[in-house]
Amino acid sequence: MKTLRLVWIYPDLLSTYGDRGNALVLERRARLRGLPAEVTEVNSDQRVPADGDVYLIGGGEDVPQTLAARRLIADGGLREAVARGAVLFAVCAGYQVMGHEFGGSDGEPVAGLGLLDMHSARAEPRSVGEIVADVDPALGVPRLTGFENHQGHTKLGPQARPLSRTILGTGNGDGTEGAYQGRVVGTYLHGPALVRNPGLADLLLTWAAGELPPMPPESETLAARLRDERLAAVTPQP
Amino acid sequence: MDSSYREGGRPRLPVRAKIATMAGGTAARVSRMAGRDGSVIGGIVGLRLEPGLLSMLAQGRQVALVTGTNGKTTTTRLITAALGVLGQEVASNAFGANMEAGLTSALSRAPDATMAVLETDEKYIPAMIAATRPRVVVLLNLSRDQMDRAAEIWLLARRWREALASAPGCRVVANADDPLVAWAASGAREVTWVAAGQRWREDSWCCPNCGAHLRRDGDDWSCHECSNRRPPVSWVLADEVMIDPSGIARQIELALPGRANRSNAVVALAAADAFGVKVPSGLRALRTVTSVAGRYTQVRRRGTELRLLLAKNPAGWLEALDVLAPAPVPVLLAVNAQGPDGRDTSWLWDVDYRRLRDRTVLVGGERRIDLAVRLEADEVPFRLVNDLDEAITMAREPVIEVLANYTAFQQYRAVLGRTE
Numbered sequence: 238m239k240t241l242r243l244v245w246i247y248p249d250l251l252s253t254y255g256d257r258g259n260a261l262v263l264e265r266r267a268r269l270r271g272l273p274a275e276v277t278e279v280n281s282d283q284r285v286p287a288d289g290d291v292y293l294i295g296g297g298e299d300v301p302q303t304l305a306a307r308r309l310i311a312d313g314g315l316r317e318a319v320a321r322g323a324v325l326f327a328v329c330a331g332y333q334v335m336g337h338e339f340g341g342s343d344g345e346p347v348a349g350l351g352l353l354d355m356h357s358a359r360a361e362p363r364s365v366g367e368i369v370a371d372v373d374p375a376l377g378v379p380r381l382t383g384f385e386n387h388q389g390h391t392k393l394g395p396q397a398r399p400l401s402r403t404i405l406g407t408g409n410g411d412g413t414e415g416a417y418q419g420r421v422v423g424t425y426l427h428g429p430a431l432v433r434n435p436g437l438a439d440l441l442l443t444w445a446a447g448e449l450p451p452m453p454p455e456s457e458t459l460a461a462r463l464r465d466e467r468l469a470a471v472t473p474q475p
Numbered sequence: 476m477d478s479s480y481r482e483g484g485r486p487r488l489p490v491r492a493k494i495a496t497m498a499g500g501t502a503a504r505v506s507r508m509a510g511r512d513g514s515v516i517g518g519i520v521g522l523r524l525e526p527g528l529l530s531m532l533a534q535g536r537q538v539a540l541v542t543g544t545n546g547k548t549t550t551t552r553l554i555t556a557a558l559g560v561l562g563q564e565v566a567s568n569a570f571g572a573n574m575e576a577g578l579t580s581a582l583s584r585a586p587d588a589t590m591a592v593l594e595t596d597e598k599y600i601p602a603m604i605a606a607t608r609p610r611v612v613v614l615l616n617l618s619r620d621q622m623d624r625a626a627e628i629w630l631l632a633r634r635w636r637e638a639l640a641s642a643p644g645c646r647v648v649a650n651a652d653d654p655l656v657a658w659a660a661s662g663a664r665e666v667t668w669v670a671a672g673q674r675w676r677e678d679s680w681c682c683p684n685c686g687a688h689l690r691r692d693g694d695d696w697s698c699h700e701c702s703n704r705r706p707p708v709s710w711v712l713a714d715e716v717m718i719d720p721s722g723i724a725r726q727i728e729l730a731l732p733g734r735a736n737r738s739n740a741v742v743a744l745a746a747a748d749a750f751g752v753k754v755p756s757g758l759r760a761l762r763t764v765t766s767v768a769g770r771y772t773q774v775r776r777r778g779t780e781l782r783l784l785l786a787k788n789p790a791g792w793l794e795a796l797d798v799l800a801p802a803p804v805p806v807l808l809a810v811n812a813q814g815p816d817g818r819d820t821s822w823l824w825d826v827d828y829r830r831l832r833d834r835t836v837l838v839g840g841e842r843r844i845d846l847a848v849r850l851e852a853d854e855v856p857f858r859l860v861n862d863l864d865e866a867i868t869m870a871r872e873p874v875i876e877v878l879a880n881y882t883a884f885q886q887y888r889a890v891l892g893r894t895e
């Protein structure tokens with residue numbers, strides 16, 4: 238069986254807080270289904286390989302975010318991979334980088350990769366806290382639970398669709414959260430967003446590997462318990 | 476010189492500041508009688524009456540400010556111990572109240588102390604430099620910490636750099652092995668560079684000056700796109716040995732465990748040196764420190780020895796996991812996510828737990844399920860526990876290592892009946 242190639246882009250620049258979790262979750266969920274998977278970390282002084290299956294990019298501060306955007310545009314590997322149909326999951330600062338532009342450290346617009354049809358800008362106040370959002374029904378993914386910590390608002394253009402609608406939290410700033418376009422998914426759920434959202438992890442794996450064999454049920458118990466605990470802690474009880 | 480300066484002593488406080496100090500002292504006593512620790516309330520009351528109180532209280536004293544993401548409380552304690560050999564009273568906020576009110580309280584409580592060693596929150600360094608005009612500023616390390624409320628660290632490094640560049644007559648004692656710290660300190664006029672090591676590197680793979688991926692070779696680092704590089708050091712930590720600027724090597728032999736504390740000790744001696752403390756006597760004083768605000772304490776409960784370790788962020792956990800007694804000694808890990816801990820548990824994913832695979836791991840704290848999912852991903856077997864006693868019952872071993880983050884640690888200490 239072909240090994241699923243997970244590529245984590247620029248952990249040296251964009252890995253503020255637990256971003257490794259997304260690579261670990263995808264690898265584990267593939268492995269438990271008998272799908273061999275390997276994670277490749279690509280630092281900012283290396284070329285981004287164009288032959289990966291799933292690409293991951295995480296969060297970071299303003300200066301590293303701007304540096305990462307410049308390097309990714311100059312490198313071209315990620316754009317080529319996405320054009321080929323590879324899956325991309327972009328978080329927080331990495332999410333903003335995938336749009337046409339975002340706000341730099343002094344609020345000035347910085348060019349992004351344009352893989353998601355959207356514009357981001359800095360916005361007061363900083364959005365910090367638990368976030369809950371209902372995913373676009375077309376994707377068949379259960380309600381999202383996570384933590385957001387960002388200072389940006391994002392406006393989607395006609396090519397990108399909102400990933401979800403917020404129940405709690407800020408997300409894009411207009412009642413929606415995240416975006417998807419083809420096989421590119423972005424979200425403000427920061428850090429290890431896939432840990433509490435195994436459904437979203439499986440969507441990415443399905444896009445990359447086709448229909449997935451089932452996981453041993455006991456391997457799902459803890460993640461489900463965490464998910465339920467967090468949702469119960471922050472959503473008003475009926 | 477100020478006209479209120481007393482011959483050979485501390486300057487006299489203006490009347491308003493005196494009243495503010497007295498009111499603060501009263502509030503602190505009332506608070507202590509009510510069973511609270513009183514280490515901040517005095518400062519809060521005093522500052523409300525006299526906003527300039529801290530700078531008035533600091534005037535005429537030799538102040539050392541100690542900051543960094545990890546090791547502030549311990550290093551403050553160690554420098555205080557080293558300065559003790561000079562035979563004079565030293566003011567200090569020994570219990571970690573490290574913002575303006577805590578510093579103010581510490582100085583109010585010790586009106587006659589001519590020296591002060593003050594732990595200072597990373598964000599407040601610029602303001603506290605302006606208020607206390609320190610003789611020494613100690614920069615330990617800089618890494619991710621409670622991101623939901625702390626400033627971003629590249630930004631923090633830039634603020635330190637600006638504040639230090641404009642601080643006259645101040646000596647900076649800085650860890651040359653941490654690129655962010657080194658960059659922040661290199662704007663200062665006088666720097667004592669210490670090779671204190673850097674265990675956690677996830678926040679400094681790139682050059683803080685230009686952003687290029689840094690070249691690293693052991694503890695050495697340099698940027699290939701700008702001139703930023705590790706500065707030449709005069710104090711060195713090499714495993715168990717320290718080398719001072721005269722080239723003499725000595726075994727450190729602390730009572731406190733771990734590499735991180737040896738690193739804190741070398742930095743402390745470099746800071747104490749600026750106050751005239753000689754290395755041999757300073758080092759002897761450091762060896763007498765056995766516990767810092769309850770950390771590293773050993774407590775007996777129901778026939779089991781509990782060794783308490785506090786760590787608040789991924790860099791701290793990484794260091795703490797190094798300090799654990801070897802397997803098969805069981806370990807209890809406990810995590811909360813209250814305000815002081817940071818409400819976000821994402822940081823758990825930045826720590827590598829795989830080295831715990833060969834021992835009994837117990838998982839407690841209010842966010843134990845978050846930690847359990849993390850351990851599951853690293854294939855570390857564990858058992859969930861509701862409290863300390865359940866952990867003792869389950870482990871059935873003479874010794875348990877307890878590693879907890881801030882409020883989880885405080886909760887365990889309260890159960891153990893110590894509220895130092």
Ligand SMILES: [Zn+2]
Pocket residue numbers: 682683684685686687698699700701702703
């Ligand atoms: Zn550079």
